[in-house]
Each structure stands twice: as C-alpha cells, then as structure tokens.
Amino acid sequence: MQPETRQKIEALFEQYPEKRGALLPAIYLVQAEQGWVSAEQAEALAELFDLKPIDVWEVLTFYNMFYTSPQGRHHVYVCTNLPCSLRGARGLLKQIEAHLGIRAGQTTEDGRVTLGHEECLGSCGTAPVLRVDGRYCENVDAQEARRLVDALE
Amino acid sequence: MPRVKIDGTEYEVEDGRTILQALDDLGLLMNGVDVPHYCWHPKLPVDGSCRLCQVEVDDIPKLQIACNTPIRDGMEVRTQSDRVADARRGVMELLLVNHPLDCPICDQAGECKLQDYAFDYGVKHARTRDPRRPAQKAVELGPEIVFDQERCILCRRCVRFCRDVTGTAELGVFQRGDESLLETFPGKPLDNAYSMNVADICPVGALTTRDFRFKIRVWFLDDVDSVCNQCSNGCNISAGRAHNNVYRFTPRRNDDVNDTWMCDAGRLSYPALREGRLETAQLRGRSVAFNEAVAAAGAALRETREAGGRIVGIGSPFAPNEDLFTLRELLGAVGAGPGLFSVPLGAGDDILIKPEKAPNAAGARALGFVESGDVGDAALAIVLGHAAAGDALSSVENVILIDTHDSALASRAMVALPARTFAERAGTFTNHAKRVQRFLPFLEPRFEAWAEGDILTRLAASAGLDTDAWDVNAVSKRLSQEVPAFEGIDLDSVGDRGLELR
Ligand code: SF4
Ligand code: SF4
Ligand code: FES
Numbered sequence: 001m002q003p004e005t006r007q008k009i010e011a012l013f014e015q016y017p018e019k020r021g022a023l024l025p026a027i028y029l030v031q032a033e034q035g036w037v038s039a040e041q042a043e044a045l046a047e048l049f050d051l052k053p054i055d056v057w058e059v060l061t062f063y064n065m066f067y068t069s070p071q072g073r074h075h076v077y078v079c080t081n082l083p084c085s086l087r088g089a090r091g092l093l094k095q096i097e098a099h100l101g102i103r104a105g106q107t108t109e110d111g112r113v114t115l116g117h118e119e120c121l122g123s124c125g126t127a128p129v130l131r132v133d134g135r136y137c138e139n140v141d142a143q144e145a146r147r148l149v150d151a152l153e
Numbered sequence: 154m155p156r157v158k159i160d161g162t163e164y165e166v167e168d169g170r171t172i173l174q175a176l177d178d179l180g181l182l183m184n185g186v187d188v189p190h191y192c193w194h195p196k197l198p199v200d201g202s203c204r205l206c207q208v209e210v211d212d213i214p215k216l217q218i219a220c221n222t223p224i225r226d227g228m229e230v231r232t233q234s235d236r237v238a239d240a241r242r243g244v245m246e247l248l249l250v251n252h253p254l255d256c257p258i259c260d261q262a263g264e265c266k267l268q269d270y271a272f273d274y275g276v277k278h279a280r281t282r283d284p285r286r287p288a289q290k291a292v293e294l295g296p297e298i299v300f301d302q303e304r305c306i307l308c309r310r311c312v313r314f315c316r317d318v319t320g321t322a323e324l325g326v327f328q329r330g331d332e333s334l335l336e337t338f339p340g341k342p343l344d345n346a347y348s349m350n351v352a353d354i355c356p357v358g359a360l361t362t363r364d365f366r367f368k369i370r371v372w373f374l375d376d377v378d379s380v381c382n383q384c385s386n387g388c389n390i391s392a393g394r395a396h397n398n399v400y401r402f403t404p405r406r407n408d409d410v411n412d413t414w415m416c417d418a419g420r421l422s423y424p425a426l427r428e429g430r431l432e433t434a435q436l437r438g439r440s441v442a443f444n445e446a447v448a449a450a451g452a453a454l455r456e457t458r459e460a461g462g463r464i465v466g467i468g469s470p471f472a473p474n475e476d477l478f479t480l481r482e483l484l485g486a487v488g489a490g491p492g493l494f495s496v497p498l499g500a501g502d503d504i505l506i507k508p509e510k511a512p513n514a515a516g517a518r519a520l521g522f523v524e525s526g527d528v529g530d531a532a533l534a535i536v537l538g539h540a541a542a543g544d545a546l547s548s549v550e551n552v553i554l555i556d557t558h559d560s561a562l563a564s565r566a567m568v569a570l571p572a573r574t575f576a577e578r579a580g581t582f583t584n585h586a587k588r589v590q591r592f593l594p595f596l597e598p599r600f601e602a603w604a605e606g607d608i609l610t611r612l613a614a615s616a617g618l619d620t621d622a623w624d625v626n627a628v629s630k631r632l633s634q635e636v637p638a639f640e641g642i643d644l645d646s647v648g649d650r651g652l653e654l655r
Contacts (some may be wrong), residue, residue, distance in 0.1 A: 006609075039338065039340060042338075052322035053322075053338050054322045054324070054325040057339070061328050062327075084273070120329070
C-alpha cells in the first residue's frame with residue numbers, strides 16, 4: 001500500500017463513528033492503485049483497521065465492484081437478474097462472449113476488456129442493463145452492445 | 154428467574170438465555186425437545202444463518218429462530234406444530250438444493266445432522282431442474298483437515314471456531330448468495346493446535362480429518378468415556394473403539410474442563426496405545442514368563458529389605474491415582490521414604506494445552522510424591538514408567554521397572570514388567586485444577602500386562618508383605634478414606650464429569 005493511500009485512509013477514519021465503517025471507501029482507494037486488490041494489500045488494510053485479513057477478504061469478495069485478480073483496462077458487466085433476463089440479458093451476454101472470444105469472468109488476451117455478469121443493478125425499468133466502466137447503459141440490444149464494446153480503447 | 158412454557162410444560166430458566174440455550178441448560182435439547190439446528194453451537198457465538206431452529210413464540214405471526222430469541226417471563230414456545238414442521242421441511246429443501254447427497258461415500262454418514270434431519274423432515278424428491286452448483290472435492294485446508302466444498306451448508310460454525318476460540322481466523326465465507334464458498338485466506342492454511350475440532354462441529358461431511366477419513370463407518374464404533382493423558386488439562390474424550398482397536402479420539406463435553414474441544418496433539422495420541430509397547434516381562438534383558446519375573450523381583454525386594462539396603466520408589470505422573478496409592482502403601486510397608494517423580498514439560502497456551510505433559514502430576518503431589526530427591530546410594534528402585542526416571546538410575550543395581558512402553562531402561566533393569574495403558578484398565582487422574590476424573594477401559598491388552606497397582610500388589614505379596622487390602626476396589630475406597638484430599642472421591646462417585654480434590 002502506498003503511503004499516500006494510507007494517509008487518505010487515515011483521513012477517512014474521522015468521518016465514521018467506527019473505524020470499521022470506512023472499510024468500503026478504503027478498499028476503493030487501495031484498488032485505485034493497480035485496479036485490483038492483492039492478498040498483501042488486504043493484509044495491510046486489515047492491520048490498519050485492526051481486523052483479521054479474512055474479514056477484509058470476505059468484504060472484498062462479497063461486493064462485485066471489488067476485484068481480487070488483475071483486470072482488463074475496461075469492465076463490461078451484464079445484469080443477469082430476473083427482469084434483465086426476461087428482457088434477453090442472457091442471450092446478450094452470450095453474444096458479447098462470442099464477440100470478444102472470452103467467457104464471463106475472463107479478460108481478453110490483449111488486456112482490453114474484462115467481461116462479467118452481475119446481479120440487480122437497480123434499473124429494471126430499462127432492462128437489459130449493462131455496466132461499462134461504472135457507467136449504466138440501458139435498453140441495450142445486441143447491436144448497441146457490440147458498438148459499446150468496440151468503442152473501448 | 155423467568156418462567157417459560159415449552160410445548161405445554163413450564164420451566165424456570167436463567168436470566169438472559171435464548172430458547173436454545175435454555176433447552177441446553179435444562180438438558181432437554183434433542184433429548185426430549187426436538188429443535189433441529191445447524192449453525193447454533195453451545196460454545197460458539199450465535200450466527201442465525203441456517204434458519205432451521207424456527208419455532209412458534211406466543212402469538213407472533215412469523216416463526217422465530219430459537220437460537221437468537223431471548224426468553225421473556227411468561228413466554229410460550231411451541232416446537233412441534235404443523236407450521237414449524239412445514240418450515241423445517243422448507244429449510245431442508247433449500248439446504249439440499251446444492252448438496253450432492255453422496256452419503257454412500259461420505260464419512261459423516263451415520264453421524265450427520267443433514268442426513269438425520271433430511272430423514273425426519275426432508276422431501277423425498279428434488280424439485281430443482283438446474284444442475285447443482287459445481288464445487289471442489291477433497292480440498293486440503295491445512296495439514297489435518299480435508300474439505301469437501303460441495304457438502305458445505307455454510308453454517309459458519311468452523312469460521313466462528315477459528316475466530317472466537319482459537320483467534321486464528323483462518324476460515325471465511327467468500328463471494329455471496331448462491332456463489333458463497335468457505336475458504337481460507339489466500340496462501341494461509343488452516344493450521345493451529347486445535348484445527349481438528351472443526352471436523353467435530355461441522356454438522357455435515359464437509360470437514361473431515363485426514364486421520365480418520367475413510368477408516369471405518371462410524372456405526373461400527375462404540376464410544377467409551379476416557380480422559381486424554383497428554384497434558385495435565387485432562388480433556389474429557391470419547392474413544393471410538395471397534396475390534397479391539399481404537400480408531401479415533403473425540404472430545405466429550407465437560408464445561409468445567411474442556412467445553413467441547415480438545416487439541417490436535419491429544420487427538421492424535423492414540424497410536425501410542427499400540428506402538429512401542431513393552432510386550433513381555435524381562436529379567437536382565439531376557440524375556441521370561443510374567444510370574445517368573447514377579448518372583449525374581451519379589452525375592453530381590455525381600456533380600457534388600459532384610460539386608461537393610463535402601464529402597465526408593467519412583468512414581469509416574471502417567472500412573473493413575475489408585476496405582477500411585479498402592480506404590481505409596483508398598484513404600485510405607487518396606488520403610489522407604491516418600492516416592493519421587495518428575496513431570497515432562499512443554500509448551501502451554503491459555504486455551505486448553507498445559508505445560509505439564511502428563512495427566513496426573515497433581516494426583517502424585519496430592520499423594521505425597523515429591524519432585525526433588527536423590528536416588529544416590531539406593532540398592533533397589535521400584536519404578537513406574539521410564540519417562541520420569543531418566544539417567545538418575547544408572548547407579549542403582551536393582552531396578553524393578555513397571556512400564557507400559559519399551560525403553561532402554563527396560564533392557565537394563567533387573568526386572569521389567571509390562572503394564573496396561575489407561576486404555577486397558579479403569580482409574581482416575583487428577584488434572585491441573587485438582588479435578589479427579591475417571592477413565593474406563595476400551596481395549597483388551599494383546600499380551601500379558603496388568604495395571605501397575607496389580608503388579609505392585611503381586612510384587613509385595615511375593616516379597617512376603619501383607620497385601621489383603623490392596624485389590625483395586627479396596628484401594629479406591631481406602632484412597633478416599635485415608636488420604637484427606639481424596640475424601641469421598643472414588644471410582645464410583647467421580648461419575649463421568651469428575652470431582653474436585655478437597
Ligand atoms: S464446512 Fe461445515 S462447519 Fe464449516 S460452514 Fe460448511 S457446513 Fe458449516
Ligand atoms: S489440551 Fe492436553 S488434555 Fe486436552 S487434548 Fe490436548 S493434550 Fe490432551
Ligand atoms: S440454529 Fe438457529 S438459525 Fe441456525
């Protein structure tokens with residue numbers, strides 16, 4: 001963990017009644033260093049928070065906006081929860097898989113895109129929904145999906 | 154103290170207990186009042202994750218989980234209604250959605266709560282069409298524990314054990330929802346001095362010990378009450394026995410001694426009951442019949458006594474109280490000073506493991522054995538066990554050794570007589586907190602061997618001493634009458650939980 005990250009995290013502590021409450025924003029800060037969080041970084045976080053490394057790892061793996069392995073430069077996530085699935089999300093995911101030549105959970109060989117699926121993004125009214133680098137893309141069809149993916153550098 | 158009505162019967166319970174705790178306190182849980190549960194364990198913090206323990210409480214419309222519902226005065230609990238049975242059936246169906254149901258090749262079969270409750274409440278046919286979630290088999294979580302990921306029902310008992318009992322926190326549940334999996338932190342195996350307890354508390358066949366895996370079906374085993382002899386804590390154990398063999402030690406609950414735990418070293422100590430034994434009586438290194446060896450030892454004892462030679466006795470912290478008492482009698486009868494003994498030492502911790510690596514050091518002390526003393530010019534030594542004797546005996550011409558295990562001393566001794574281990578006879582040990590605890594025999598010796606006390610009695614008789622009051626039951630009674638610390642404590646009165654020395 002870089003010293004600046006540590007300083008930023010320590011500054012966060014004051015904003016929470018309990019230190020532990022700052023864990024999620026702290027993980028974001030650590031993840032910003034290299035795009036994912038390693039076991040060593042999780043241990044450093046645990047020490048800073050007086051937690052057990054396993055506590056940090058449980059939190060890290062619980063939320064799907066945190067990554068514990070190297071990621072592509074861009075993230076494409078397809079919601080496959082019920083409403084999106086009813087509106088064709090599973091087929092959409094298959095098409096993107098075929099287009100990129102990888103399965104959900106994998107990264108393209110050139111390190112450009114990591115593809116995944118996730119549970120409800122909270123925008124069922126505009127299903128199917130994609131999350132591309134943290135941005136919502138709504139009412140996506142196959143053509144739009146391909147355009148979105150191809151536009152990523 | 155609040156009163157509560159459970160299935161129509163009224164009970165008085167302690168303040169601040171949950172329904173399951175109260176049932177456990179009353180000794181009723183699964184023993185009169187059937188409240189199935191997976192995640193709750195009497196010695197672990199509440200988790201409330203399995204939802205199996207739901208019961209009806211007063212007029213509350215929703216069922217409540219018995220493990221996390223505190224008892225209020227006047228509360229009424231119903232554990233056997235149709236609604237409750239329905240809820241259990243529903244929970245069981247969900248728990249079984251991803252379960253492989255591979256009981257025929259599962260070590261837990263026969264002592265598996267999932268199997269038992271599925272039998273009681275389960276639905277006979279799966280209604281799911283999706284394939285079961287794939288998961289790994291035979292994952293080595295650490296040196297002693299093997300994990301079958303697909304059998305895990307995520308009750309988190311093992312997680313809480315490692316967090317709250319050992320404080321080592323090796324295990325966690327990662328991911329979420331139906332992707333949740335029990336794992337260790339990357340690169341950190343489950344490796345602590347108590348790791349094998351997780352196999353006991355895992356309600357299903359997910360966690361098994363490498364040691365016991367695939368050895369024998371549990372229904373062939375009978376469990377005999379015993380006490381671990383590897384340190385002075387004296388953890389209460391059950392010895393799983395079949396075909397005159399012991400297949401495993403498991404902890405036996407005693408809230409005053411070891412709760413529901415034991416350490417891995419103690420659990421893995423059972424092979425020593427068989428290995429390295431002194432199997433035949435020895436006369437100056439030569440195998441002879443037991444009687445012949447006793448006669449030779451008796452003659453030497455009589456001659457030394459008549460010649461006025463000094464006799465010393467060396468007790469053993471591995472010998473039971475009864476046998477140490479007999480040795481004390483014998484030493485008194487031949488006019489020897491108090492018996493000596495010494496205790497092997499090692500590391501301890503503040504959970505269970507004690508630095509004194511023997512089960513009965515406190516008993517030896519209470520019976521007047523002393524830890525310092527000189528063998529010096531003794532003409533004859535009567536020695537229980539080689540561990541405590543060390544090199545100090547090299548100057549003694551006549552050593553009469555009574556021992557469970559073979560040693561260099563056995564071949565050097567004038568006479569060596571095979572003794573029974575604690576597995577092969579009954580007796581009591583006094584643990585570090587001065588608690589006298591009973592163990593029962595679970596193995597038959599495979600060769601001629603007798604309890605130390607019996608051998609001492611035969612030795613004394615053959616030396617011409619009066620041993621009328623020396624048989625085992627008489628000794629146990631006299632111990633409780635003649636040694637003030639043991640007042641009222643004998644083989645019967647200690648029961649299966651032990652009694653404290655006066
Ligand atoms: S391995 Fe066993 S004890 Fe641990 S969470 Fe799974 S079922 Fe529970
Ligand atoms: S703590 Fe001591 S008595 Fe208990 S199991 Fe371990 S060695 Fe045996
Ligand atoms: S035992 Fe109560 S929820 Fe598991």
